[in-house]
Amino acid sequence: MSGVLVDSILAADIIDFNLAALGRNFWALTVEGLTYGSIYALVAVGYTLVYGVLRLINFAHSEVFMLGMFGQYATLWALGFYPSGNAYDKGIMLTILYLGIAMIGGMAVSGATAVGLERVAYRPLRRRGAPSLVFLITAIGASFVLQEFVHFVLPRLTGGTLGGVNAQQPIRLVEPKVQFEIFGAPVTNVTLVIIGAALVLAFVTDRFINATKFGRGIRAVAQDPVTATLMGVSRERVIMLTFLIGGILAGAAALLYTLRVPNGIIYSGGFILGIKAFSAAVLGGIGNLRGALLGGLLLGVMENYGQVVFGTEWRDVVAFVLLIVVLMFRPTGILGESLGRARA
């Protein structure tokens, strides 16, 4: 960050600008970026909804996601799948069925964690009217507790099957296989499942927030909690619902993520993804549902371009620099904060 460092970056060819590679693989990179982006988008929704309603960065949401990964893994285990080097071949229909069950398992664990977190950690603070920094610290504490739970306690409870220091051995249900090409970009079945599932979930969530009675309650509380309460909206129930939706989507994202990164199931696996998803939410305008979806996709695609132009090791740097640059020009994100009112 010093002037010295900047000089060396410019002088030496530590970073090479490989624009030719970007041009060559543009569509393949876009597809790959959208894959990651849709996972970010699903996790980002959890951040953005909670922020919209409570003005709280739910720092522990990354751990909700992480527990979702373990939840779907345990579900697969319960269904009789074991880690092996090869992918199971069960046929399309059965695979989709099993993936669906695993996703529900992940959603259940994540949703329960998110709601439990709200009950145990945040509600007592709300009762006392704590300032927002206190919420943040509590979230950090909860994040430590959940991580260490998987790190130390879970292996004891499950006899070493789940959790611990190392990543779980992957259970592969789907072997990535190229299905067809778009503009010369190969699209695998995994990509199709991820983007397809994410699109469906995003659409359902959007409809739920914008067109149902419950969604109206959420928007009302986000806009003006006091008036919403006077109009008969139960604030506590809305808050619980918000956490539940965020948790469920994180659980779904957890399954999709493990399809793409089978070796990612580890106690510390949620952290970086959580930061990225939060960045995505801020990028799109935190508190804004569609902003989170857009921000997630954008972040995924941009960092994928960036890692080809600058090199793989700069991928995270690209994501954060993009965030800083966007916030400099649009301080409330691309779409602004619209779930609640805009803040001064």
Next chain:
Amino acid sequence: MTTSSTPNPPANPPANPPASPPESLPPAGRAATKDRPHGGIGDRLRLWWDAQSRPAQWGMGVPFWLLLAVVPILNIPVLTTVGTNFGGVMAQFGMIALIAIGLNVVVGQAGLLDLGYVGFYAVGAYTVAILTSPDSPWNQTTPDGWLANEWGWLAALPVAIAITSLSGLILGSPTLRLRGDYLAIVTLGFGEIVRLLADNLDELTGGGQGLRGVDYPRAGVTEDLPNGVFSAGNASGTLNSGVWWYWVSLLFIVISLLLVGNLERSRVGRAWVAIREDEDAAEIMGVPTFKFKLWAFVIGASIGGVSGALYAGQVQFVIPTNFNVINSVLFLCAVVLGGQGNKLGVILGAFIIVYLPNFFLGRTEIFGIPINGNEIASYRYLFFGLALMVLMVFRPQGLIPVRQKLLTYGRELYVAARRIQKRAETPAPATTDGGDR
């Protein structure tokens, strides 16, 4: 951001309509009302301290710091750590305390939530390492460089301070226009960017291998210790290198406490408090908010840089994994745990954060009760997280809270007002406690 100890806090701070009189709302909980009238230990301590005369303050302050300085060499039975070198633990405590003081300026005083403070720590450490490590291409301790090994660390220190201040300026000037949570995530990103730069600029920073052989002060050279008391070779005995580094840290802690304390009592400090309490109001009242926020950032950053330089000198080795974002979070925890806005409180917070895990390390019994200390130490983050959560529920203002709204001259006014009010209240003790705001 940090409107802690708000009287009658509404359930959702930003959404409370100002029209409703706070007295008419039922108190949110027992703790909120119970803690409100008094600022707690920190306040009482500060009032008592302020009432002392200057010579008395010096007369008590100097022995206090001396006492703190001799803690690692007294070998106090339970306090001294068993599994690790106590001097080393205290040195680490000194550095984290310094960081907590710096971060307290940013978070506690100016109310800017900084989640990337580890970035400044890293910049400070890497500046010293790049200038003095033999692994670095810009090593200046070679014969034709402009630093000598004997005073290389000391000469690199001001450079480190200057460069961290500059990095505070570079980070602050574009981002300080953001508010609250946006600032938090941008600073978090900054912390990660610094670490990733250290990891990826292999030719300059040694990448994941880190930089070895960072210079340190060559003081107290004897025959037994050819490299002086600060070298890692001075590992055993009462006066090991950790103790020496602890003393150096203490020196910097006292210097920065004096500096920060004076700033707090000046126009700058009042501007910070005003910004923290209500940025818009401060702006309207003519406080150049951006300028003072930038000041807070730069001062906080430079103190973090000092700490980083100390760290690099002590362990003589810097590696990117030591500058994870999780450390930023720990630093923030030290500040919040001790009581943000309270300089001595944050030092206590730093002590708890550093000392507690080390306390259990290698311990087989405590007061006769057998325990498996190593196992407890390995669970430290679990307990730590639980402790944070419990603390935030029961004591959200930290262990040694201060009444944040009243600083500097406002405090005297507050005390006077309390006295008058108490006198007025005595005939009618039945009045609610809502009136003492």
